[in-house]
Amino acid sequence: MDAVMEWVHAQARVVELVDGLSTEALEVTVPACPGWTARQLVAHMIGVDADILAGRGDDGDMDGWTQSQVDARQDQDLDTLLAEWRAMTVPVEEWMRANNTRPLGDVIIHEQDLRGALDVPGARETDGLAALRDRMAEGFDQAVSDAGLAPVHLISDAWTHETGTGEPGLVLTASEFDLTRAMMTRRSAAQLGSYVTAGELEPYLPCFAALGELPTEDLHH
Template identity: 50%
Template structure:
């Protein structure tokens, strides 16, 4: 995967998604990030790029850092935010050439968060999303501890924490895309329970909360 190419494509999709929308649509809440509106989340996405280029990037991407990005742009409209992001794009690509493509993860996750808020599905099978699914399922695995094996089975992708799918104590079956969002803490405990075909997923739920608590309500981007 060319991470810079994937970041650029995602940036263009997000700009097409939010650019030119009426102000009232950009003030709707984002279910995956309920403290933020669409404009707030977009402000964070733009601010992340600006901060990274400036050398201001804590390892944990903590809430104080992300909220500062939003607060600094509280009076910016979408057009202003788009202009800042476009101006930052090439410097950020240069940074990624030298330092790695971590920013592709943020834009990939949050593109789908925005799509869920705006009811505009798309980009559900990109190379970036597939690569991020592998990264995050590894994080889930680290949180499982001594729990018996669990299998995640999609249409064409599957994963098992140990052994074979047939022998796993718990089997969760959903679409490839939903499983990708699940391992990124973007699906509720209720959704994971609904998709469980074998065993009891309850003891495993905390392992899916790698980006914070699981959402209180079911999430979808379709």
């Protein structure tokens, strides 16, 4: 997989998804990021890449950092936002080849968040999503181990994962996409509970909260 090109493709998909949408359509709340509208989520995605290129980080305040990206672009219309992002395509490509693949994770996760808000499913079988799934699985493995819990088995028709050796303390069975999004903190406790085919979920819930608190409402994208 070429992570740089996966970022390029994901950026293009997001641009295509929102380009030409009305102001009203962009004001829909994003269920996975309920503090933001679709337009604000796009502003954040652009702001992340702008800050990476400028060498700006969160300085220990992730929420403040991401909100500042949205606030800085609150008066810009969609055409202006997309023009800013398109101008970053080559610089971000070059930055990723010289540094790391950090921008890929943000755009892949938020593409699906945005698709959920707009109810336009897609891009569920990309190499980029699979690569991020595997990266998140490594962190999930560590969280389970650090908590001193028995292994978790994640089972789908297309993909399975075991966090360790020995008898599992928890088995979840769902679609590959649902399990992938679960590791990205994009499934509620109720949804996770519906995937359980063996074991007790409750002790493992913090392991699914790698990117913040679990959603209070069910997410389907």
